[in-house]
Amino acid sequence: MTLKFPDNFLWGGATAANQCEGGWDQGGKGLSVVDVVPWGENRRPVMSGKMDYRSLPADSYYPGRVAIDMYGHMKEDVALMAEMGFKCYRFSMSWARIFPTGMEAVPNEAGLRFYEELIDELIRNHIEPVVTICHFDMPIYLVDTYGSWKSRTVIDAYLKYCQAIFERFKGKVHYWMTFNEINMLMHLPFMGAGIRIEAGENKEQVKYQAAHHELVASALATKLAHEIDPENKIGCMLAAGQFYPYTCDPDDVLQAMQKDRENYFFIDVQSRGEYPCYAKKYLERQGIKIEMEPGDLDILKTYTVDYVAFSYYASRLTSAKPVDGAETAGNVFKSLKNPYLKVSEWGWQIDPVGLRITMNAIYDRYQKPIFIVENGLGAKDTVQPDGTIEDDYRIEYLRAHIQEMKKAVCEDGVDLIGYTPWGWIDLVSASTGEMSKRYGFVYVDRDDAGNGTLARSRKKSFYWYKKVIESNGETL
Numbered sequence: 001m002t003l004k005f006p007d008n009f010l011w012g013g014a015t016a017a018n019q020c021e022g023g024w025d026q027g028g029k030g031l032s033v034v035d036v037v038p039w040g041e042n043r044r045p046v047m048s049g050k051m052d053y054r055s056l057p058a059d060s061y062y063p064g065r066v067a068i069d070m071y072g073h074m075k076e077d078v079a080l081m082a083e084m085g086f087k088c089y090r091f092s093m094s095w096a097r098i099f100p101t102g103m104e105a106v107p108n109e110a111g112l113r114f115y116e117e118l119i120d121e122l123i124r125n126h127i128e129p130v131v132t133i134c135h136f137d138m139p140i141y142l143v144d145t146y147g148s149w150k151s152r153t154v155i156d157a158y159l160k161y162c163q164a165i166f167e168r169f170k171g172k173v174h175y176w177m178t179f180n181e182i183n184m185l186m187h188l189p190f191m192g193a194g195i196r197i198e199a200g201e202n203k204e205q206v207k208y209q210a211a212h213h214e215l216v217a218s219a220l221a222t223k224l225a226h227e228i229d230p231e232n233k234i235g236c237m238l239a240a241g242q243f244y245p246y247t248c249d250p251d252d253v254l255q256a257m258q259k260d261r262e263n264y265f266f267i268d269v270q271s272r273g274e275y276p277c278y279a280k281k282y283l284e285r286q287g288i289k290i291e292m293e294p295g296d297l298d299i300l301k302t303y304t305v306d307y308v309a310f311s312y313y314a315s316r317l318t319s320a321k322p323v324d325g326a327e328t329a330g331n332v333f334k335s336l337k338n339p340y341l342k343v344s345e346w347g348w349q350i351d352p353v354g355l356r357i358t359m360n361a362i363y364d365r366y367q368k369p370i371f372i373v374e375n376g377l378g379a380k381d382t383v384q385p386d387g388t389i390e391d392d393y394r395i396e397y398l399r400a401h402i403q404e405m406k407k408a409v410c411e412d413g414v415d416l417i418g419y420t421p422w423g424w425i426d427l428v429s430a431s432t433g434e435m436s437k438r439y440g441f442v443y444v445d446r447d448d449a450g451n452g453t454l455a456r457s458r459k460k461s462f463y464w465y466k467k468v469i470e471s472n473g474e475t476l
């Protein structure tokens with residue numbers, strides 16, 4: 001029995017354009033969703049689609065506009081990844097950089113060139129690019145003009161964007177994901193999918209209709225990717241984390257199963273090719289009628305994904321009965337407090353074994369290769385007077401998760417493509433807009449209000465992760 005990660009295991013790190021790239025008005029880029037999501041008390045209302053960004057105060061601060069300016073630090077940042085020995089880098093492209101409004105007939109050459117330079121630099125450094133096509137990021141024009149994914153027009157706009165990048169990066173990029181955390185649409189509709197809920201709209205109806213359009217777009221993108229280059233591998237991507245029942249009361253167990261299904265719904269369609277029976281019944285019960293075009297169901301059935309990617313930060317806990325005062329924060333998803341788990345400074349529970357459980361649950365369900373494309377600890381770092389950053393807490397978190405990941409691969413036989421911890425370099429937090437919620441192996445000198453030099457420096461975890469990669473996960 002082999003107890004090692006496979007030799008071709010993809011160790012790396014992940015980021016997304018909307019949280020690291022900046023350069024919001026550079027190179028002909030159009031305004032995108034993240035550019036209008038502010039820092040502060042209005043962030044949540046805007047992200048959840050309850051507040052229209054056009055009614056924000058004029059002095060609002062938008063942290064994603066400059067972020068950590070990877071746009072201006074690209075070569076330096078690739079050099080840091082190369083120094084750690086990355087085998088792959090998961091990043092997203094900004095749709096509005098390539099099609100500023102989403103409706104142009106031809107792509108913006110400057111936008112394509114930016115990603116071409118990044119991809120070429122990665123390949124020169126033997127780093128496999130792993131691209132998220134849409135990560136909380138789309139041209140705001142599509143939102144304001146068509147209501148985003150409420151409209152089928154956006155499917156065509158998305159496919160035009162996909163075609164442009166599949167053709168341009170043919171032979172250079174092989175791993176793609178159609179949508180980041182597609183289930184986020186249900187929880188933060190504006191951030192997840194550019195959806196604003198207008199007065200009088202049935203929220204659930206709107207969200208499931210939009211989801212249908214995204215699912216069709218994802219299947220058609222999969223078709224296109226395979227036609228353009230049969231070597232392309234397309235993944236779906238889920239904000240994962242198994243739900244546990246609060247007690248062994250069968251009602252709690254049932255509730256946990258149902259909660260999991262709310263999220264699995266999306267990737268059940270993307271991976272198995274059809275609306276699952278439980279979803280059809282749910283929609284029926286809620287009186288939700290999804291408008292479909294003839295052929296939609298065939299498209300979903302025929303063009304399923306090659307692999308299943310997911311983010312994992314924590315497991316979740318749920319009860320069928322109300323449990324007073326026992327709720328805790330988590331990656332947007334509400335969860336009860338699990339007395340067996342510690343929490344991060346932001347209240348996110350820490351559950352390495354939950355990663356093994358989640359990996360097994362997903363692999364059992366789909367029997368397709370899986371890819372952990374996000375995992376990590378958001379924490380405050382202190383820069384010592386000599387400039388060093390001793391982030392042992394981050395090392396401890398990642399070590400424990402990698403140990404469990406190793407068990408899932410080596411003891412349970414899960415087929416895992418790779419591991420890309422989130423925010424390998426500090427970036428803007430998606431949920432809070434803070435810079436002080438840091439995930440990186442690399443520190444970036446920038447604070448929550450946008451002050452700082454943007455200088456990069458290596459944390460203790462940088463050297464630790466380098467050794468992890470060098471030893472293919474043996475030295476933890």
Ligand code: BG6
Pocket residue numbers: 016019180181239311331374378422428429430431432437
């Ligand atoms: C995931 C997202 O939900 O969690 C990332 O895909 C996000 O974009 C990450 O940054 C961590 O969440 P947060 O809120 O701490 O940035």
